[in-house]
Amino acid sequence: MKKLFRNLAVGLTGFGISMSSVTADEWRFNNFLPETRPESTELEQFVAEANEALGGEVSLKLYSGGSLGLPNTDTLRFLPKGAVEMSLMWANYLGRDAPALSSVVVQGTIGSIEEFEKAIPTVREIYEEEFADWGVSSVGYVAIPMLSVSVFCRDEAVRTIDALKSKKLRVWARDQVETFTRLGVAAQIIPQEEMYVALKTGVVDCALYPALYAHTVSLQEVAQYASFLYPMASGPYVIGVSTDRWDATDDTIKQALTSAADDLWDRTNQYEDDFERELAARENLVEGGVTWGEDFSQADRDLFVSSVTETWKMLAEEAGGNAPAYRERVLKALGR
Known part of the structure; x- marks a missing residue:
């Protein structure tokens, strides 16, 4: 099934995106969360930090609130095909195409911060493995509050x-x-x-x-x-990039993005308050x-x-x- 979806021809204009309007050095970052969500504010900071480190070689542009017209349930279909360069993903929204993802962390089964902190490293490992099978590289994470x-x-x-x-x-x-x-x-x-x-x-x-x-x-x-x-x-949000694109990306660009992503994780992976x-x-x-x-x-x-x-x-x-x-x-x- 995964191979079938990767081989499907996706009509990008059907997702409301015109490729001709995108410059070669701009990475569009699809964020399905509303601009008013705290996570969106954190993503804006991630984009700002990454862009500063990139120095104009490549620039990220965040599109929040589903403004690109990309259904969050379709991420495993449009992201590997290049409809956008980067997208926020949440495993629990992807159960139609990847049922195994939606059963990694079923909401309500973990009821304390102490338990959750024990599980997070394993959950991240599983996400990386599963998304890789779909042609998506996990390049960053955003923790969700308890x-x-x-x-x-x-x-x-x-x-x-x-x-x-x-x-x-x-x-x-x-x-x-x-x-x-x-x-x-x-x-x-x-x-x-x-x-x-x-x-x-x-x-x-x-x-x-x-x-x-x-x-x-x-x-x-x-x-x-x-x-x-x-x-x-809940399992964290994942920042995903097509594996083909990620593999073809210059190491200095990768380093800038992953460094900003590490800072993003450190900021959000806090539960005391x-x-x-x-x-x-x-x-x-x-x-x-x-x-x-x-x-x-x-x-x-x-x-x-x-x-x-x-x-x-x-x-x-x-x-x-x-x-x-x-x-x-x-x-x-x-x-x-």
């Missing part, structure tokens, strides 16, 4: 899994669909950029989302109530009109974790190939 995921609802406070069973819930990845389905909750994947309208128009009643980022999508305007459900560690920032984000949402309710009970959270654990095993077995071995490597790193 997030607190909450249930935001439009018209009614929901603080129990039983109450959630009568609601339509927005999620962002298949593992969440499977986990909530096990719990009897109707969940559907709705992209981040469509979530606001989906809540406003009643397509869904509630949305799963981290409070830390809620303001970046104006969630407080369409959700009146929120309650914390579970902590979530995550909970304080979470609490501050909740306070800001309350000021914006959100009623912050009691957390889901420990019993409900334990039930959720049990469902996630079953989902992780199921997805790895279903994906086949390297997926079960990847899961075992992560479990070993966690000491389980």
Whole structure:
């Protein structure tokens, strides 16, 4: 399947990109995250540092918020073909083409910073191996904070899994669909950029989302109530470049890019202040009109974790190939 996708002829204009408008020394960096996200600010600094080191020989230009029209789920199709020179990638968005990637870290299975720090080196190794098989070189990483995921609802406070069973819930990845389905909750994947309208128009009643980022999508305007459900560690975002392009790139350019990428990782791979920032984000949402309710009970959270654990095993077995071995490597790193 990987070879098939690499050999497919991709019509670049179909992705909304005109190659004639790109200069030979410009590397377009596709960032699917909104400009308002903290990670986008970090990526802007990465680009600035890299460009300073490159001295004009090559220049990076960051395109955020999906402005290039490249679906994040299609990265393994457009990046090896050169639709852009560089792109941010998140493994959990790529499960359609690379099922093994989406089962490396299933969200909700790692619930503490201490556990996550044990797993990160192994997760990075797995990503490098898997992306290489798709013709993509992993040249940098952006750590994702240890997030607190909450249930935001439009018209009614929901603080129990039983109450959630009568609601339509927005999620962002298949593992969440499977986990909530096990719990009897109707969940559907709705992209981040469509979530606001989906809540406003009643397509869904509630949305799963981290409070830390809620303001970046104006969630407080369409959700009146929120309650914390579970902590979530995620594998890092990966900065990818076509392996063919990377192999053909001058070593001095590679060094400038990897040095800036190392600085980016060092800046973002910090978790000490995550909970304080979470609490501050909740306070800001309350000021914006959100009623912050009691957390889901420990019993409900334990039930959720049990469902996630079953989902992780199921997805790895279903994906086949390297997926079960990847899961075992992560479990070993966690000491389980």
